[in-house]
Amino acid sequence: MDAADECQVRLFGTPRVMMNDKGVVVGPARRRAVFAALAMNPGRLVPRDELIAAVWGDDPPAKVAGSVYTHISALRRVLGAMSTPSGEPILTATRAGYCLNIPPDRIDVIRFADLLGEAEGCHYEHDLAGEREALRNALAIWQNAPLADVPGPAAATHRARLIEQWLNAVERLAELRLADGEHAEVAAELAERAREYPLRENLHRLLMQALWQDGRTDEALHAYHQARQAIVDATGIEPGPALTLLYERIRSGRPDAPRQAHRWGADAPQLPPRAVPFVGRRTELDVVDRALKDLTGGRGGSLLIEGESGAGKTALLLEVIAAARAADVTVLWSTTDELAAMTSVELVHGTPLGHEPPGSVDGVNQLDRCTAALTAFATRSPTVIVADDFHCARDHIVTILRDLHRATAHLPLLLIVAARPHPRSDEFQRVVDDIALDGEVLTLAPLTADELRALAESTLGHAPTSEHVMSLDERSGGNPAYARFLLDCLPQFREDELRELVSAQHVSLSRRTQRVLTTVALLGGSVPVDAVAVAMDQHGDSLREAIDQATTSGVLVRDGERIGFRIPLVREAYEQKTPSSIRTLVRQQLAARLAEAGIAVEVVGELLLQTSGALQAEWVPEWVLASVAQLSEAAPATATELLRRAVRQPLVTAAQRAAMLAALARLLLPPWPGPVGVDGSVEPPMLRSSRRRDHGAESPMRAR
Template sequence: MTSADLSLEVVLLGEPAAWHDGRPVPLGGGLRRAVFAALAMRANHSMSRAELIDAVWGPEAPASASGGLYTYISGLRRALGPAGAPKATALTTSYAGYQLALRPDALDVQRLDRLREQARVLNEAGDTAHELVALDEALALWNGEALSGVPGPFAEANRLRLKEVRLSVLERRAELLVATGRHDEVIDELVDLVRANPAREGLHGLLMTSMFRAGRQTDALEAYRRARDVLVDRFGTEPGHALRALHQRILAGDTTVGQPSEFTGSRQALRIAARTRASKPFVGRADLVARLRSSVADVLAGRGGCVWVEGAPGSGKSALLAEALAGTTAASCTVSWTGADEFTQDIPFYTVERCLSDIGAALPHVPSAHVSLGPDTPVSSVLDHVRQVVGSHVTQPLVMVLDDLQWADLESLSVWHYLRGLSQHRPLLMVSACRPLPGRRDLDLMRELTGEFRSTTVLLPPLTDPEARDLLERVQPLAHTSVRTIVALAGGNPAYLLAMAAAVEHHGQVRKWKAVPHSVAAVVLDHFGHLSVEAREVLRAMALLGDSCSVDEIMATTGARASDLVDVLAEALEVGALQESDDEVRFAHPLLRRVLYESVPVSLRLAVHQQRGC
């Protein structure tokens, strides 16, 4: 990266702004700013022309969008360039599309992600004071609503996501203040948060807890009454089990309410339980849990090995691992759990550095676990560090989990494969969890090479209907009609079940939804956002035909030839968007079909239905 690139700073947690060599960059307004925001959110990754048009204009993009995009890109190049330079080196064009090159931490959203990760590590290390500092630094990055004033569906989706991120940081900060006896400092803030987010039961619970710990039992009980009233009146649902139980404890004057142990607990238990929130109960899949616990039992007996867990997005890979490792056998192991990050795939050794940091948090006596790796670190030095860390861990078996392996940088994947080789000679269990991604030959190869070691492969099936109903019953009470509709739409995907159940609080019974709520649609579209543009367009066309259709019907609707559809349908089948059924293909999740159907302009829907004589 050139010196010009290194001097570019970008903020998106507020009104978007950029500085080049200390001077403000005129980003322009409206759609040009939306183009810049999309490129910045995907910094150091290429976005194709089609992806940018979809991000800025959405599915109803006008015919002039392509020419407009060219104009906006040209204007941004001139604006981003150093004074007197003909164009910026930060914004480049290639066969793959457009890319905005930023150094690490030049974007406030990336700094936010790093601070959240730092807080997570400190939490698992039991360092409450420094975790609180990291959370305060993360909150200080905000200067208003994220992507304020930026139009387009991409900006709107990320605005909502970042709003949720900020709320989760505020909620965790409040937990820490209550746990450390600083109840009075957080009460007023929680009152405002509850008023702005009345459906968030965790905030109601924290407000009740902080009031009770401050000696205001009557106020805490009144806070519960207000919470129940708003949940029933506005959302048609009773408070969940956790909030009701907290109310009973406060009513009984239970002095253990809000004790630090409720927020910190056993570090080893947290290292496992933190991967899936307690609000997301685990159901079914007992046979898979048993297989994974058998692998843990093997490592306890001194036999290392490898586990490969694969499933569609939202299928519950992390929940399955958390359930298996939370068993009694895992208590005798040191567990290191790292999740790869989609937005750091181009940072060499980023994921393996997080792995070593996680081991360091679990094993502070291992100095070699605390290392700083960079793009220029020789591979031999990295492998030396790895050997030292694993070699120095001799007191008890070690379980290393790499979640979302598909997002790991290539250098870290090489080191991970090396570690799997070490597992054959040590009490080391290597657990890889990933989703299928089309065209990723490196992942296919890793899966195949896993078979060379003592290995267990787990492929997650969808939940059965009874398991899906059980999950919903454990989350919150719902009307029978809503349960039946949610189960039918989700197609056994736990993430979709939970997203729709949560949406009921805000949007009422499912059968009354005029359209899929944005919070639910965002989960679905995020899961399949990495499909090729061609695959997404074919799926959108299929959505107009029904839950299932034949290849002939797809050809008639899209005008594509059979040979053109081979790779596209194979891609959709591989990621779990579609399933084969006799001589037809059908949506694996009817919810996906409904979301895609609603993304098609009404005029186009009518035209297709008229063409088919519907």
């Protein structure tokens, strides 16, 4: 067996090479950083300037080239006993850069990432058992924090990314285990993780959920108070809405544990607060008013309200409830807990039936009781069932929805369901199709400029300027949640709260989709799909599914082969997910990767302009000259500014500088007026005058 096949690279913990279960010392900190930068790109030629940026950042020492040579030579001695199947050394060095020729599956962090990708694929296929197994296998690889004691911006980037992936995997596996009833075990494990990462609200939320589902309500409330204290002490702000709402739900005692029954009508239901002010949606409210009139006349029906995250579906439902109560019909409120995969039903207005059907439906054995109880209300009097967040419901809950929709044909029952366009199970999509045939589907559009003006005036207490309304419209895309956020943020914009809001709105998006969104945000506003594929080194079905999910959800919009964010504010949030200290390095790497692939010149140009020091890379002058014609046509402003800056860089040769100045002149100077030559060129006036004199032609003045 070849030595390269026997070796294993360990990047979890301190980087090391394992040969026959024995660790090989890599060397001091900088050498470990060089090795890690190569090991994170196995089989790929890493250019010297990229390696320097990865290890030393934007301000390398004067003799950094000698340091690189020293570290590479030392690494080649360490790895000297190993070779590839073709007999080449594992670490090769050329004038173009360096390459570590180790199979990716021999590197622990890459196996970890592959298993997470496998888990995500299972998630798309609704294979929960396969997803659970892949997550367990991935987490088993994790021994210690990755790239321990490795300096440099690249290591910091990879470390932050891997820890984030690990925590996401821990949380997702906890969700799956909670759904399987492993409450006590999950609570014990998450308690340790929450102490280790006290500012990660989702860990605290899952811990509270596990304790609550295990019947330990007091401990769940105590866990919230501990989490709140840690968050407030560290950041000075209160926990986000997801944590707070769960706390209020547990504290209200509805129910003591999610699997217990709840007496309908025993307590006033804790509905979300109504939006103040509520603006727009006049067309949708008119449809609801007509449906309520039909209901009081004895005729039932179904409505589906759909829209992107933050479009105001819940706000509209609360207006529906107010209108239904005013019409003095029985009103039932239903919502689905995405984490617990349970659907609760509560009586908002009307008379209880006198028995105790389940307040939370979480088992097939409860379906008959729940369906019978709900239809019993409609049998006694006109009834409205308002169901929010039904895109989260499991198929056996959707069965109830299907039966209720069918019951509207012969009962005074109005079923109003709100759901996002994604995710949707096949079973739920069939119900949606049935509602589209027999009822109505209302898709919430962005707020108009006049509606945004009314929202701003009510929130601010004075009439906004036209410029303010235009800015509000452009940044929020007319999305009510983001428009309210911008108005509430005045006068100081709060980036951390924006990231929190977007995370809450996009909790149902897969991790792969969120990685696509982060990449698109870093690349620019509107980018070609193939540029995203190259930047992420992902192709095929997985990337296509992630983009489809983002576009179906309304986060991205597609124009042919280009994609971009519908809401600029959301792009800002995803861009900020990458810390500003390493954003420059990431963009440099993305620019180099796209340039090497020979695509998306306008994206490469914008990336180079956005990153300080990027123009000093060795490959940039040659790329600028090779791409300036195409870039001038695609994005002339970008081409002009790029030439202005590139021509002043110290690495540019005299010949390159002359060529850049000529290209800049062609962009800045208008074309010469005059006749077109046989070769398509236009002769400058001075040249034409000179040629006339050479041929003895008289000037007009002399002729006179």
